[in-house]
Amino acid sequence: MLVKKLIEKHPEIDASVFIGGRRSWSDTSGGDKVGVNPKINNMNPGYEAAKYDLILVSDSGIRMKEDTLLEMVCAMTENVALVHQMPFTCDRGNFPSVMEKVYFGTSHARIYLAADLFRINCPTGMSALMRKKLLDEVGGIKAFGQYLAEDFFFAKSFTDRGWSIRISSQPAWQNSGICEITNFNNRISRWAKLRFAMVPYTIVLEPLSECMVLGACAAWALNVLFQWDVFVVYLVHILAWLILDWILLNVIQNNTLPFSKMDFVVAWTFREMGAFYHFCLALLDPKIQWRTRTFYLRWGGLAEEVSPRI
Numbered sequence: 001m002l003v004k005k006l007i008e009k010h011p012e013i014d015a016s017v018f019i020g021g022r023r024s025w026s027d028t029s030g031g032d033k034v035g036v037n038p039k040i041n042n043m044n045p046g047y048e049a050a051k052y053d054l055i056l057v058s059d060s061g062i063r064m065k066e067d068t069l070l071e072m073v074c075a076m077t078e079n080v081a082l083v084h085q086m087p088f089t090c091d092r093g094n095f096p097s098v099m100e101k102v103y104f105g106t107s108h109a110r111i112y113l114a115a116d117l118f119r120i121n122c123p124t125g126m127s128a129l130m131r132k133k134l135l136d137e138v139g140g141i142k143a144f145g146q147y148l149a150e151d152f153f154f155a156k157s158f159t160d161r162g163w164s165i166r167i168s169s170q171p172a173w174q175n176s177g178i179c180e181i182t183n184f185n186n187r188i189s190r191w192a193k194l195r196f197a198m199v200p201y202t203i204v205l206e207p208l209s210e211c212m213v214l215g216a217c218a219a220w221a222l223n224v225l226f227q228w229d230v231f232v233v234y235l236v237h238i239l240a241w242l243i244l245d246w247i248l249l250n251v252i253q254n255n256t257l258p259f260s261k262m263d264f265v266v267a268w269t270f271r272e273m274g275a276f277y278h279f280c281l282a283l284l285d286p287k288i289q290w291r292t293r294t295f296y297l298r299w300g301g302l303a304e305e306v307s308p309r310i
Helices: 002-009 038-049 068-075 095-105 107-117 132-136 150-160 181-198 202-208 211-226 230-253 261-284
Strands: 054-058 080-084 087-089 127-131 164-167 172-174 287-290 293-297 303-306
Touching: 054 068, 054 132, 068 080, 068 127, 080 150, 087 095, 087 107, 095 107, 095 181, 095 230, 095 261, 107 164, 107 230, 107 261, 127 132, 127 150, 132 150, 150 164, 181 202, 181 261, 181 287, 181 293, 202 211, 202 261, 211 230, 211 261, 230 261
Parallel strands: 080 164, 087 172
Antiparallel strands: 054 127, 080 127, 287 293, 293 303
16 A cells, blocks of 8 residues: 555654544445544544644545645634645546646635635635644544534634634645546536525525626626627627636636637536536435445535435
């Protein structure tokens, strides 16, 4: 195993490997089950053995640069409880990877950065540095095992007690080996279901933040108020949105993009046109499929595992 080789290479570092955590009530191969969240169950043995002040939660598909952790620690000032990274993607060669990069560098980045600017709870659990003492005060990470979106409730627990959260200057570079349109669509729908359950008013507000819907509303309003041509206003709106998204994506990439402008336009159009489909899919089917398991979400974010039919 790569991790074991790394530990053997640096014996001066105090490190341990924890494998497992129970996946279901019938699974007795790991430790005690601490809720329905598989990630919490996997992390809890390592969390309970941790003996330092800061805890880093980093998904296995995240690639970190050599100075990333140092940068996150520097951002952890006295009043900060959590430092998180904005999700982005590594450069890969197929069209699904273009779709992912365009989504995380435009639509998702827009909302993520705006939420952070206004101090709205927005962290994702892909890569986050937290104060262990503050988690211990509320019962440790196992206290969040009843939620699937544990990252949201970690941050909520901190902000409710007056602590701040900060975003890192470096994004979380997702580098998963599986990159397909189907997986991407399922992932976006799953996140939407979580948002709707945790923050119900997003059901109304989220569609109004989308390019196509907002453009249609603006075109209709300007036509009623000033008799401006609906189609001209709509096309200008979409073109301006497209250009601004292209600029934002380049800023986040901070390097040459691995695809052409035409690839960007196609992926951007595909994503914007499919936004309403993902919204409806998430709204009509609140059940979440997570690998081989199915969960049902209740208002407030509480999750229940759905037993498979025999």
